[in-house]
Amino acid sequence: xxxxxxxxxxxxxxxxxxxxxxxxxxxxxxxxxxxxxxxxxxxxxxxxxxxxxxxxxxxxxxxxxxxxxxxxxxxxxxxxxxxxxxxxxxxxxxxxxxxxxxxxxxxxxxxxxxxxxxxxxxxxxxxxxxxxxxxxxxxxxxxxxxxxxxxxxxxxxxxxxxxxxxxxxxxxxxxxxxxxxxxxxxxxxxxxxxxxxxxxxxxxxxxxxxxxxxxxxxxxxxxxxx
Numbered sequence: 001x002x003x004x005x006x007x008x009x010x011x012x013x014x015x016x017x018x019x020x021x022x023x024x025x026x027x028x029x030x031x032x033x034x035x036x037x038x039x040x041x042x043x044x045x046x047x048x049x050x051x052x053x054x055x056x057x058x059x060x061x062x063x064x065x066x067x068x069x070x071x072x073x074x075x076x077x078x079x080x081x082x083x084x085x086x087x088x089x090x091x092x093x094x095x096x097x098x099x100x101x102x103x104x105x106x107x108x109x110x111x112x113x114x115x116x117x118x119x120x121x122x123x124x125x126x127x128x129x130x131x132x133x134x135x136x137x138x139x140x141x142x143x144x145x146x147x148x149x150x151x152x153x154x155x156x157x158x159x160x161x162x163x164x165x166x167x168x169x170x171x172x173x174x175x176x177x178x179x180x181x182x183x184x185x186x187x188x189x190x191x192x193x194x195x196x197x198x199x200x201x202x203x204x205x206x207x208x209x210x211x212x213x214x215x216x217x218x219x220x221x222x223x224x225x226x
Contacts, residue, residue, distance in 0.1 A: 011188055014190055015194070015196075015197040017198065017201050018168075018197050018201055020049050021167075021205060022049065023048075026050050026095060026124060029091075029163075029222045031090050031120075035089045037058050037060060037091070037092035037115075038050070038052070038057055038059045038060065039092060039093070040060065040061065040100070041066070041070055042061065042066055042097075044059070044066075044069055044073045046096070047059060047075065048073070054074050054075050057075060058076050058089070059077045059078070060080060061077060061078075061079070062080065064079075067079065088114065091115070091120045092115060093121070093122040093124075094111075094121075094124070095124045096126070098123060100140050104143075104153060105156065109158060112158045112159065112225050116225070119225050121223045122220070122221070123223065124167070124218060125145050127144060128146065128216075128217070129143065133178060133179040135178065145219055147164060147219065151221075154221065159223035160223065160226055161221065162223065162224050166211065166212050166218065166219060167208060167220050169204055169211040169217070170203060170207055171201075171216070171217030172216065
């Protein structure tokens, strides 16, 4: 991850409503017992909002600086899945990570190789390629996903799709506005993040009840290892 990506993690720490909502969405599909992989844990802020018992969680994070932060929060860490001795986990999740990885299929297959048959892999990623902007470039996104591209990625990597839905429908409009008239450097501001999170995101959550199969700034997918 680039230095701009780290800065974005820190900025997103101001989006408490967003982080809490995403954490709840992911946690809903995780088992109450067993071992779980958090792939691409970053600085651990979003991990905290998912709320898995640290004793049950392996945080996989390639960046040394981020792993140090996770360890201070009492999480068990690994630089990659191959460095873990435990080979069969009961579930895995990844939040805003796969879009940074060039060979996302290799990673999806690797995570699947660490899961028990029938276990869930929950993925949360940026959606709609048309929304790709200078902000995506700045934080090191390789892509944004469509429903079709994410479905194909997972089905070709040994999963079946249990559930797929869009999240943050109102965010589509704001992202299009940013793309049209926003900062061309891609650098977001604390003010804009806090304003959207506190004023507009609660309305977006309500709209999602109607539009989650139609449109949204992000995609949530629950996949099952075949």
